[in-house]
Amino acid sequence: MRSVQHSNITSDLLDAATVVELGRLVRKLLAEEDVVGAVITHGTATLEETAYFLDLTLDQEKPVVLTGAMRNLSEPDADGPRNILYSVMTAAHPESRNRGVMVCFNGEIHSARDAIKINSMQVNAYASRDGGALGAVTKDGLIYFARPERRIHIDVDDMKENVQLITLVQGANDLLVRACIADEVDGMVIEGIGAGNVNIPYFKAICDALDEGIPVVVGHRMFGGMPFFNKGHEGSFRSMIERGAISAGYLSGIKARVLLMVALAHTQDQTRLREIFAKVAAPTRPGTN
Template sequence: MSVALFTLGGTIAMAGHSTDNGGVVARLTGAELTAAIPALADLGVPLDVRDAHAVPSANLTFAQVLEVVDAASRAVEAGVVGAVVTQGTDTLEETAFLVDLVWRHQEPLVVTGAMRNPTLAGADGPANLLAAARVAASPDARGLGALVVFNDEIHAARWARKTHSTSTAAFASPNAGPIGHVIEGRPRILARPDRREPFLQEFVTGPDASARLGMTRVALHTATLDDDGALLDGLEATHHGLVVAGLGVGHVSSDLAPVLGALSQRIPVVLTSRSGGGSVLRHTYGAIGSETDLQRRGLVNGGLLDPYKARVLLRLLVANGAGRDEVAAAFGRLG
């Protein structure tokens, strides 16, 4: 038995400085990362270290993340008790949710990283990696799907968000809070959310998944003050879906509402909130541009999913050929 560790670069793996601008550059391997954490020797199971894509998380693609999911799945089938993925934090909330949508095993897959690179005082990467490995090795974490472990907090991937650009406590779950903590080296699961069935597993592991994802474009538009929707002109010709980050509980201006309604007749349009927490409502307000009006025009209610997670889900759905009814059903189940 062992824990599989997949490294994807990011702040946690940065060391040294470039000669051009003095900024840190990514160069640490998984073996170098683990060598800096002597306490991993007390984990109870060995780490099977595998270097994957050493790129900033802003450069990660759906296809690359799904490659790691496939490799982690094969590792579980070969006998590992859990998996850890280290990556940059910029897109971590999206990649963790993507993993959670397709992860089919009882063994946990834990995603972590760092906010302070190893050249800084108080670098948090070693502590985060150690905590993540402890969670991945814990029998108590079975059946929880993909998890995000940061700052000794354990978050369900479907709720975790990056809420600060620099703090070591950057990750939180605004709608639910952490489901557990790592206390004196021991993972303690305090809440066990219902585990939904993995989503589109056959599609994700199919031979043409990368090609279909590569051809699928889903846009994200954030509603703002005095937004007339001009930026969306012609979007249906270039994109296959749209997520709207609406104001408050899911509102837009009266000028933007008909633009979104017209788009929803051509491509799936999902309504979310830009607020950072809380749900889109369904039938509280009735003015033009309200959640009730927008749903009447054909927009799909995104529920509790934030705009970034909604875009991940919509892209998977559209790439799999889902129509509006299937999109609405999926968001009704997962949002």
Template sequence: MGATRTVAVYSLGGTIAMAADPATGGVVPALSAHDLLAAVPHLKGRGVELRVHDFRRVPGASLSFGDLAELGAAIDETLTDGDVDGVVITQGTDTIEETAFVLDLHHGHEQPVVVTGALRNPTMAGPDGPANLYAAVLAAAAPQLRGAGVLVVLNDEIHAARHVRKSHTTSPAAFTSPAAGPLGRIAEDGVRLTAAPPRRFGPLAWRRGRDVRVGLYTVSLGDDGELLAAWEGRCDGLVVAAFGVGHVPQRLVESLERLAARVPVVLASRIDNGPVLTGTYGYPGSERDLIGRGLVPAGDLGPYQARLLLHELLAQGDSDREAIAEGFAAFAR
């Protein structure tokens, strides 16, 4: 790899850091960042200096926006003040796609940030954590990934935060990018890119002036709207995961229009692959009808990513429909 590169490693817990717990009979986060790296002897001799930060030891499902804000601030300080060439984050795979997406909205440095984890914990035959950590460090140290933002690396594949999804509950090949495919792979101890990183949004500042609650409502067959009505007065914004290209039953239309008059309501597709349309269908409950009633189209963002973008825009103080619509339109460009 040439001259020595420096990579900062932040461990948050998750399956990759779990060990057996006699009290529960299951596995729990227990291993430190140093423990994880000790299981990857192949990193020696790769020309990479590691700076290790044992940041959290929690399951991925227990991470919060506060954790991400603190992590983002720590990474920002590391990349601003030090001579670090890249960052690796290890965490539970339950929320990797969400962590990567939020961090990418705020990441304003040239150095790449690589998020990784494991599907097989260290007590199982063939745990994938060491291989994923090895690949993530190589990616974080790779000069060709400068400017690529936040990436997810598992199973030797490199994915952009904007497109990556967890597509299987247990497979080591769980992470895919349905709309775009991976950016590249790790092979023969190096990065091999097959696509250019997507254009990035932001960066947004880490502002937490107030707590923000953003709901996610998934439309389903036979939906009578009663559960949708329960969101009124209980959220600062709402994402609707609609049918197909952005459709809902006609009986939900008036409730959505009332909600959109009070808080930003974003229209996404529950399919999580492909765009919400804006002007094709014209019946009540169609995407054209809903946008005309004040809903904001999510573009090609799936409902989980749309919720995160709406949350972070609201946290910036942008709460009117026009500002939110401008934010989503800027992300889509």
């Protein structure tokens, strides 16, 4: 086992360029024949975003595991050493191959797509959204319950940085969306209310963004589930999709933003962007792909 330091920075300050460089380093190290996997220690604030970028852009069988700590080494119950131990056990285990990038935290193993930080203080800081944990690990070994589904590889080692995530709240005006249009952003992700709905000012601003050719992905602000077509009024999720927006499907707003950043580095075609999101996060009916 060997250690390589890429950077020493709080994850609050990480930017897209730094994460891209990390991906290039990991790709280079995994190409070495004697390397069986990689563990990345990372600040917990944005760990889930780095994990999903790596999962989308690394195309190989060797496991990559991200972990961190909620309590530092000056505290008597520091969780970092155990998280690192369990992550190394996970990365070294032969059953971890072909499972993509994972997050190992507090004895649980999560897929990069579904991992989400749920607590700002406790050691059980990470959980999975709808899919649940992939497995569990203890000092005696690990067990897997599932494989990550709907994974996709996008053949880029870059991402568009100017993609904005906006969460709608009750009574909000269209200021943030209009600012994005004025700034000519690369794309927007909107976390709507309820089933993915927005108010009328937001709807009109989103339509203007779409008319300007800005990709707009629409999801919701809840912990689980996906937006759906239960209403047809202006501002409903249905009305935005019919107007040309892209569904976030089962992705959280944070993960939808990462996917859009990576996808835009691959293509600017909105039909292709819609296909990528559908492949990753949309439900399918029997007989469809």
